[in-house]
Amino acid sequence: MIDVHQSDAGPTPLPMSTEYSANETLDVKGLSCPMPVVKAKEAFDNLEPDDVMEVVATDPGSIADFEAWENRVDGVELLDQEEREEGGESVYYHWVKKTE
Amino acid sequence: MSTDTPSGEAEADGDVGGPSVEERIDELEAELADLRSETVNDPKRMTIIATKGTLDMAYPPLILGSTASAFGWDVTIFHTFWGLDILHKDKTDDLKLSAVGNPNMPVPNVLAALPGMDAMATKMMEKKIADNDTATIGELIDTCLQTGVELQACQMTQELMDYEEDDFFDGVTTGVGAATAIDDMADADIQLMI
Numbered sequence: 001m002i003d004v005h006q007s008d009a010g011p012t013p014l015p016m017s018t019e020y021s022a023n024e025t026l027d028v029k030g031l032s033c034p035m036p037v038v039k040a041k042e043a044f045d046n047l048e049p050d051d052v053m054e055v056v057a058t059d060p061g062s063i064a065d066f067e068a069w070e071n072r073v074d075g076v077e078l079l080d081q082e083e084r085e086e087g088g089e090s091v092y093y094h095w096v097k098k099t100e
Numbered sequence: 101m102s103t104d105t106p107s108g109e110a111e112a113d114g115d116v117g118g119p120s121v122e123e124r125i126d127e128l129e130a131e132l133a134d135l136r137s138e139t140v141n142d143p144k145r146m147t148i149i150a151t152k153g154t155l156d157m158a159y160p161p162l163i164l165g166s167t168a169s170a171f172g173w174d175v176t177i178f179h180t181f182w183g184l185d186i187l188h189k190d191k192t193d194d195l196k197l198s199a200v201g202n203p204n205m206p207v208p209n210v211l212a213a214l215p216g217m218d219a220m221a222t223k224m225m226e227k228k229i230a231d232n233d234t235a236t237i238g239e240l241i242d243t244c245l246q247t248g249v250e251l252q253a254c255q256m257t258q259e260l261m262d263y264e265e266d267d268f269f270d271g272v273t274t275g276v277g278a279a280t281a282i283d284d285m286a287d288a289d290i291q292l293m294i
Contacts (some may be wrong), residue, residue, distance in 0.1 A: 002200045031232050031233055031235070032232060032233060032235070033163065033167075034164075034166050034167040034170070034235070034240075035235055037167055037170050038166050038167065038169075038170045038171070038243055038247070041169075041170035041171075041247075042170075042247075069170070072171045073171050073172055074192065096146045
């Protein structure tokens with residue numbers, strides 16, 4: 001287990017990627033269902049075990065959909081998810097670890 | 101005080117010559133292990149029968165198919181009747197939305213039946229798809245084919261519609277019928293008719 005997320009972060013948002021030291025960041029902003037999960041799967045296939053991927057999406061459905069992806073697929077561990085306000089829009093962060 | 105002691109019978113059984121309880125347990129454990137390895141090792145399977153060729157009805161099979169494929173599942177989409185148009189190279193970019201028959205359309209059905217209304221409804225939907233960065237039907241077909249979704253074109257309706265094998269995208273499986281679809285569905289964890 002990676003030692004993650006002590007964050008009751010207080011008023012200043014943490015800079016992205018620091019908590020999980022992601023090996024890869026996947027930007028799927030603007031894409032809607034089913035593409036965030038489909039693209040995440042493609043990128044995930046190229047990772048090594050124990051790698052962590054950060055997925056940045058604007059699809060509000062991606063929160064539930066990434067949970068479902070983790071629920072159904074061996075080797076996918078959803079470490080955390082977070083909604084942030086950036087430039088007036090909601091952005092959804094997902095940190096996914098490849099466990100096998 | 102109870103004098104009810106039925107255990108004597110069970111002990112006597114062991115001497116009759118059939119498999120002992122231990123042997124039977126071993127057998128059952130072996131069977132269980134086989135079953136477990138089958139269910140664990142086989143990916144889940146989904147089979148969808150796609151029967152509709154309107155723009156709105158073309159989406160669900162492709163969205164569900166590409167997503168299940170991202171789960172690592174084996175997916176077959178069997179296209180029949182108007183569903184064939186989704187796989188037709190010259191028709192797939194030209195799928196229409198029907199203005200009639202949907203009470204949620206912004207115009208009443210009696211007006212929706214007028215000439216040009218389907219085209220208008222389709223334009224509206226295409227604009228919304230573009231504005232929302234929703235994947236196009238073409239992109240979803242590419243995704244499905246690249247990720248190993250089996251896209252099948254029903255032989256009987258292909259002939260009924262006067263379509264040729266070459267009319268379909270490369271990678272589409274032709275020459276299949278109802279028996280193939282049932283064979284697929286019988287082993288599938290999820291079967292959907294759309």
